[in-house]
Amino acid sequence: MKANYREERNRALDKRKWIIVPDAMPMLALGIALTLIIYFWLGFPWAFIPFLFVIFTLYFFRNPERCVECKAEDVVSPADGVILAVEEVREDRFLNGPAVKVSIFLNIFNVHVNRSPIAGKVAYVFYQAGKFLPAFKGHASHLNERNYVGIVSENNPRNRVLVVQITGFIARRIVCWVKEGEVLQQGERFGLIKFGSCTEVYLPKGSHIFVQKGQKVRGGETIIGRFYNE
Structure with missing residues (x-):
């Protein structure tokens, strides 16, 4: 059983490392x-339209390698994009207390693969159905379809983050590969x-935050914060 589980996980990890996300394959095939x-029926000028769709699909679902160089207590950005807000809130779903929420807006040209902000164990996964309001609206995080992933640090159980994947007006599907x-x-x-x-990430209150509203970040590379441990 353990051997089978390792083999299945290795296959899943390999797919996550494809240069184009596997979820794009049905759209690419179409x-x-x-x-x-259309090319053989109507000729090249008309075939150019679906060809542009192929090019856009390849671009949107690109899955570049990222080099993570940081300390164990650092928290890296879970997504590419622009910081929408940094605010203190109360998070009762996973952190169960005061927290700092960092909101990242991804436009249609950003890499849309989400990455783990820390090394650790997935302790919480929950999908919440909802609406499809524009993702840059402040209340979208409370009303839109979303998926929660809570991760506990492998170095210190007190260090944990909650990442929230949130749909937008155009985004209509959340993909989560972990359990x-x-x-x-x-x-x-x-x-x-x-x-x-x-994409939102919640850190415990007291964490050092290194980003501010309007700043561009890169998933898996930009250090957005650091846990504070007395």
């Missing part, structure tokens, strides 16, 4: 088929949101 059909009990390395891919969205 786009290529339409391009070929409770899995162990993630810092910067490891764990899911994506299709076509424009918002």
Whole structure:
């Protein structure tokens, strides 16, 4: 059983490292088929339209390698994008107390793969159905469809983060590749949101925050904060 589990996990990890996210394959197959059909039926000028769709799909679902160079207590950005807000809140779902929420807006041209902010164990996964309001709206995080992933640091159980994948007006599907009990390395891919969205990360109150509103960040590379341990 353990050997089978390791083999399945290794296969899953390999797919997460594909240069194009595997979830794009059905769309790519459809786009290529339409391009070929229209090309042989109507000619190149008309086939150029579905061909552009193929190019856009390849671009949107790109899955670049990222080099994580930071300390164990550092928290890296879970997504590419722009910081929408940094605010103190109360988080009762996973952190169970005062927290700092960092909101990241992803436009349609950003890499949409989500990465683990810390190295640790996935202790909480929960999907919440909801609406599809524009992701840059402040109340979207409370009303939109979203998925929660709580991770506990492998070095200190007190250090934990909650990452929230949130859909937007265009984004209509959240993909999460991990389950409770899995162990993630810092910067490891764990899911994506299709076509424009918002990703939030909650840190315990007292954590040092290194980003501010309007700043651009890169998933798996930009250090957004650091745990404070007395």
